[in-house]
Amino acid sequence: MRLRLLLLALGTFAVGTDGMVIAGILPLVSDDLDVSVSAAGQMITVFALAYAVLAPVLATVTAKWPRLRTLLTALVVFTVANALSALAPTFGLLLATRVLAAVGAALYTPTANAVATALVPPERRGRAIATVMGGLTVATALGVPLGTWIGRTDWRLTMWLVTALGAAAFAGVGLMLRGLPAPQPSPGLRTRLAPLGDRRVLGAAATTFLVFLAVQTVFIYFTVAAEPATGGDQSKLTLLLLVSGAFSVVGSSFGGRVVDRWGPRAVILTGGAVAAAVTLAQPWLMRSMATAVIASAVNPLAGWSVAVALPARLVALDPPAAPLLLSLNSSALYLGVAGGGVTGSAAIAVLGERWFPFASTLLMLAAIALAAATTRRAASAPADPARSAFVLGKS
Structure with a gap:
């Protein structure tokens, strides 16, 4: 059970690293794609805005999906988006890939929390969620400085790191989280x-x-x-x-x-x-x-x-x-x-x-x-x- 929670946390670690590591590579993105540092900072803006708007919408749209399908779909979208970020030839296309990455992140994190609560007895739900969401905190402590160091000469290497993390989470979740409980009835967007x-x-x-x-x-x-x-x-x-x-x-x-x-x-x-x-x-x-x-x-x-x-x-x-x-x-x-x-x-x-x-x-x-x-x-x-x-x- 602990391993399954840690695999879910690997996904939130990838999502957290992706959302925050951009702050450490802005000057490199600025120089490479010939935009100002302030403009490069909008990579974080579009990611976060898309996440905020899409999270409740995606939760409603996918409410009846099997949870494993939702997790794997989210990780595929997230991983492919980061690979496209690493390959983006222009700043405009880079921003578009950041929105796509936010789609995967907004779908993955709430689902991972729901799965964590379904894997344990009610009295352990808080600790289960803490384990999964701990991936975000560890991303701040480890993922951001690691990604900044790896991308110190080429920011695209940082995006490949996040891509690898997403792929590793996909493999782990796909292999170890089969047979998840069916999702509970979910409230609509109005609710x-x-x-x-x-x-x-x-x-x-x-x-x-x-x-x-x-x-x-x-x-x-x-x-x-x-x-x-x-x-x-x-x-x-x-x-x-x-x-x-x-x-x-x-x-x-x-x-x-x-x-x-x-x-x-x-x-x-x-x-x-x-x-x-x-x-x-x-x-x-x-x-x-x-x-x-x-x-x-x-x-x-x-x-x-x-x-x-x-x-x-x-x-x-x-x-x-x-x-x-x-x-x-x-x-x-x-x-x-x-x-x-x-x-x-x-x-x-x-x-x-x-x-x-x-x-x-x-x-x-x-x-x-x-x-x-x-x-x-x-x-x-x-x-x-x-x-x-x-x-x-x-x-």
Whole structure:
């Protein structure tokens, strides 16, 4: 059983690496395809936007498909799309392949979560989902720096790495996940979107959007922000991404613990304030490698703690509707990622390459203000252990 969950996690590792590694190879894409770094950053925007829009639609369209068929179809689309990305001769075609990759990713991840819950008894569902979604966290810690290092001379090698990961996941899932339980009846698209009529849900989803918009405004253009410290050295950039990834893992684990102890509201407000302070100081922290390492550690530590608290807050609003609420949280998250490419590009154009992190500071402060205005202290009480495990796994 553990092996089957790990094979599902290999797929989410491939998806997570694909979604985040682009930030480490933007200058190489820019030089090779003769576009600006800001334009190259739209690769992340189109991927995330397509994911956010298509995830609930694809879940509805494929609801009656056998789960193995859905997983394998998703991985075929994802793997072929990344191979096409590696071969793309023009930037326009590259963007088109990123949309196709998002189709595979948006179909795979929710299905993998559903399969994980079907493979284990109810009391182990939270841990099962945590194992599968752990692939995304490990992608931040390992996949992004590895992909950046492999593509340090040719960004296309990074896309071939993701292609290989997708192919490996396809082989493992195809061989080891036969005989999966039939899918349960799935709600229609209208039902999936119905919780948005609740102002509390809308406020929570909007907070998720603003938090990830703030985070991605800087992360997508991390190579630009880190330029004073790295001097364009891809090895130094890889080191900073490795530190960032490692502390993302730490932040996710730490966030789960403090959410259980203090509640989502306190974690969102405190972690958000720390993240805002780091981006405010980033123009000075990124002047040397020593202080850049500190910034690369503290920012994801705070940010991923908040990332755990955001879905915990949503689930606390209506626990029986947790799956629907968490799917909305995922869409808001990817909309924030998509918007980050645009806001980061605009901030660079208006504020310049050194000062553009200030835009992230303002967005995070807006998220904190919205969270403070739309939550109550009483609503921040820690959730029960089973619910917390479920929430952590989905974050």
